[in-house]
Amino acid sequence: MAIITYREALNQALSEEIERDENVILLGEEVAQFKGSYKVSEGMLERYGPKKIIDTPISEAAFSGLAVGAAMMGMRPVVEFMFWSFCYVAFDQIFNNAASVRYMSGGLINVPIVFRGPANGGTNVGATHSHTPENFIANTPGLKVICPSTPADAKGMLKSAIRDNDPVCVMENTILYNMKDEVPEDNEFLIPLGKANVLREGTDISIIAHGKAVHTSLEAASVLEEKHNINAEVIDLRSIRPLDVETILQSVKKTNRVLLVEENKPFCGVGAQISYLIQDQAFDFLDAPIKRVSAVDAPQAYSKALENAQIPDHNCVIASALTIL
Amino acid sequence: MEGLYHDATPEESDVTNKNDPDSNSSTLKHDSSSKTEVNFAQSECNINLSSSAKVDLLTQMIRIRRFEERSLRAYQQGHIGGFLHLYIGQEAVAVGSVSAMGQDDHIITAYRDHGHALAVGMDMDECMAELFGKKTGCSKGKGGSMHFFAPDKNFWGGHGIVGGQTPLGLGMAFALKQSGKKGACLCYMGDGATNQGPFYESLNLASLWNLPVIYIIENNGYSMGTAESRHSAGEPLARRGEAFDIDWSVTEGHNVYEVRETITNALEQAHKDCRPSVLEINTYRYRGHSVADPDQTYRSKEEIEEYKKNKDPISIFKDQLVQEGVITDEQVAEIDVKAKDEAEASAEFALASPFPDPTELMDDIYWETDNPGKSKSEGTMFFEFPKSNS
Ligand SMILES: Cc1ncc(C[n+]2csc(CCOP(=O)(O)OP(=O)(O)O)c2C)c(N)n1
Ligand SMILES: [Mg+2]
Numbered sequence: 001m002a003i004i005t006y007r008e009a010l011n012q013a014l015s016e017e018i019e020r021d022e023n024v025i026l027l028g029e030e031v032a033q034f035k036g037s038y039k040v041s042e043g044m045l046e047r048y049g050p051k052k053i054i055d056t057p058i059s060e061a062a063f064s065g066l067a068v069g070a071a072m073m074g075m076r077p078v079v080e081f082m083f084w085s086f087c088y089v090a091f092d093q094i095f096n097n098a099a100s101v102r103y104m105s106g107g108l109i110n111v112p113i114v115f116r117g118p119a120n121g122g123t124n125v126g127a128t129h130s131h132t133p134e135n136f137i138a139n140t141p142g143l144k145v146i147c148p149s150t151p152a153d154a155k156g157m158l159k160s161a162i163r164d165n166d167p168v169c170v171m172e173n174t175i176l177y178n179m180k181d182e183v184p185e186d187n188e189f190l191i192p193l194g195k196a197n198v199l200r201e202g203t204d205i206s207i208i209a210h211g212k213a214v215h216t217s218l219e220a221a222s223v224l225e226e227k228h229n230i231n232a233e234v235i236d237l238r239s240i241r242p243l244d245v246e247t248i249l250q251s252v253k254k255t256n257r258v259l260l261v262e263e264n265k266p267f268c269g270v271g272a273q274i275s276y277l278i279q280d281q282a283f284d285f286l287d288a289p290i291k292r293v294s295a296v297d298a299p300q301a302y303s304k305a306l307e308n309a310q311i312p313d314h315n316c317v318i319a320s321a322l323t324i325l
Numbered sequence: 326m327e328g329l330y331h332d333a334t335p336e337e338s339d340v341t342n343k344n345d346p347d348s349n350s351s352t353l354k355h356d357s358s359s360k361t362e363v364n365f366a367q368s369e370c371n372i373n374l375s376s377s378a379k380v381d382l383l384t385q386m387i388r389i390r391r392f393e394e395r396s397l398r399a400y401q402q403g404h405i406g407g408f409l410h411l412y413i414g415q416e417a418v419a420v421g422s423v424s425a426m427g428q429d430d431h432i433i434t435a436y437r438d439h440g441h442a443l444a445v446g447m448d449m450d451e452c453m454a455e456l457f458g459k460k461t462g463c464s465k466g467k468g469g470s471m472h473f474f475a476p477d478k479n480f481w482g483g484h485g486i487v488g489g490q491t492p493l494g495l496g497m498a499f500a501l502k503q504s505g506k507k508g509a510c511l512c513y514m515g516d517g518a519t520n521q522g523p524f525y526e527s528l529n530l531a532s533l534w535n536l537p538v539i540y541i542i543e544n545n546g547y548s549m550g551t552a553e554s555r556h557s558a559g560e561p562l563a564r565r566g567e568a569f570d571i572d573w574s575v576t577e578g579h580n581v582y583e584v585r586e587t588i589t590n591a592l593e594q595a596h597k598d599c600r601p602s603v604l605e606i607n608t609y610r611y612r613g614h615s616v617a618d619p620d621q622t623y624r625s626k627e628e629i630e631e632y633k634k635n636k637d638p639i640s641i642f643k644d645q646l647v648q649e650g651v652i653t654d655e656q657v658a659e660i661d662v663k664a665k666d667e668a669e670a671s672a673e674f675a676l677a678s679p680f681p682d683p684t685e686l687m688d689d690i691y692w693e694t695d696n697p698g699k700s701k702s703e704g705t706m707f708f709e710f711p712k713s714n715s
């Protein structure tokens with residue numbers, strides 16, 4: 001298996017799907033000539049030409065809506081947001097149109113579209129460039145949302161998203177783009193949406209995370225084992241909607257303790273829903289209150305000193321875990 | 326870079342110098358008022374219409390009006406909820422423009438969509454049942470008045486967010502061009518909708534990428550209760566297309582022949598040159614913005630009566646056809662009776678139809694959950710279900 005970056009894995013997924021299905025196109029700001037703001041689409045303009053790899057002006061509402069209209073007609077557009085933070089100017093197109101057209105038409109019209117791009121803090125770019133909207137996308141029936149955390153997941157899940165007949169929002173992470181790992185070269189390497197990944201088996205506590213928080217959690221789990229003799233299980237949700245409730249509950253029933261970790265803001269965040277589900281469906285298995293670690297509840301700060309304190313690191317995870325062990 | 330979207334360009338003169346009639350090769354007209362009387366019956370697209378096609382245009386307009394009058398009554402009787410935006414007065418625009426469409430042309434509009442829906446051939450039953458919120462409605466009771474769809478008839482809705490459909494129409498034109506089809510998308514909007522930002526983003530893209538989208542501004546003079554003079558700077562509205570080198574025109578919408586000519590020319594141009602256009606068509610709505618609008622604050626009764634008297638699209642076309650000897654008053658009366666009967670029958674159908682079951686709330690959200698056998702995803706998709714009645 002080749003070892004490639006998260007960025008290259010996305011490029012492979014896009015390339016393979018464009019080659020496989022003539023309806024797939026990639027559009028967004030700077031995706032073609034500039035090779036992508038984060039170089040995700042490097043080489044693709046040369047390989048597939050300007051009919052498939054399309055540079056747009058800075059008009060998120062229009063190019064998102066254009067892609068939704070084209071998807072209604074049977075195309076499979078992949079829309080790149082330079083940052084997910086910029087989707088807000090296209091909110092109407094994603095939330096009123098992509099999410100609702102199938103329902104409002106009584107199922108007559110499908111919207112097989114992918115919106116993708118980075119959604120993360122931690123890069124000192126301030127509040128307008130650091131949003132993590134997976135929670136309110138997940139709050140919208142009609143949309144799906146996934147947060148791949150490894151190069152292999154990036155490839156296998158993006159490919160599944162492109163083949164999906166419903167709108168899928170893919171939350172990437174600029175900090176993960178350079179992460180390297182083994183990725184299958186197989187054209188049919190598909191990871192189903194809605195399947196969580198148990199990255200570390202354990203018996204004492206379930207640490208449940210998504211996106212970059214998965215890596216923070218793994219780091220914390222090693223320290224918990226080495227320094228505190230605690231055997232933590234770490235689950236990467238991978239997909240928020242659909243959600244692998246079964247894997248979550250199984251783990252909770254085994255460890256009886258839960259810590260939810262995310263870089264999303266806390267109020268009405270992903271963890272809020274998951275802790276509700278756990279208390280509703282596995283209340284009797286809990287030996288301690290469910291704990292949650294998330295980003296500090298303030299607009300994302302610019303200063304390194306502030307932002308480092310804002311996004312949970314492995315020490316926050318360890319400290320929180322120790323309160324329920 | 327040689328790019329598909331920058332190549333299929335028409336002659337320079339097609340897209341510039343809009344104010345100089347001599348240098349303008351476009352067939353689009355910019356001023357509807359200053360020209361001398363034109364006999365649109367003689368224009369190329371109308372002169373060869375068969376008598377039955379002409380009668381059909383009249384019939385469609387009458388059907389739309391009778392359907393909507395009947396729906397208004399149903400609303401007043403409490404069978405229809407929410408908003409009901411009536412198209413009465415504007416019928417010639419939908420009927421005339423849809424009649425000019427070819428096989429690969431598509432249409433999308435805003436929430437005042439009953440006229441377009443009937444014009445593309447949706448039947449009264451499914452439309453009325455949708456208004457009643459019934460299972461037999463075109464969207465199984467999930468869309469309502471503002472959200473009719475018939476993709477099999479190239480009709481892509483029915484959209485409730487003002488201006489929200491303008492990028493979608495662009496996408497339809499994009500998909501047509503991408504697939505190599507010689508079709509265009511008619512994207513309708515109101516005068517008020519021209520003040521939404523995504524419309525301008527769309528105009529820029531339409532022109533930049535040479536997309537065959539035709540934006541039709543149905544200018545009925547009002548955005549809810551706000552008259553054009555109070556909501557828009559710079560007249561006419563369609564001239565805003567000029568900033569993007571898009572051909573534009575202003576024409577009248579009470580004469581179905583004129584609408585046909587306007588749209589036929591624009592479609593020809595879109596098919597031939599793969600270029601967008603902005604067509605402002607003056608029209609008028611007789612009823613309030615929606616049924617909930619008492620219509621007493623922003624215009625006078627006299628204004629409405631004046632339009633009805635002089636420009637009612639149905640009366641005008643009826644008189645025209647009688648004068649042409651294509652139809653008699655008696656035949657018109659028959660068409661009218663039939664349309665009323667059809668509308669009445671649709672109301673009876675809607676009333677007799679069952680409501681959807683609450684369990685159907687969960688259908689039609691995702692393709693995937695509607696096709697469990699074919700789904701490739703796993704995991705939980707829904708988190709709360711309708712309470713069971715037991
Ligand atoms: C984004 C948005 N803002 C406001 C509304 C409420 N609204 C519905 S129709 C309308 C007026 C639109 O007028 P116009 O575009 O001229 O269309 P007309 O109703 O005359 O057909 C308003 C303000 C809405 N549906 N969507
Ligand atoms: Mg209006």
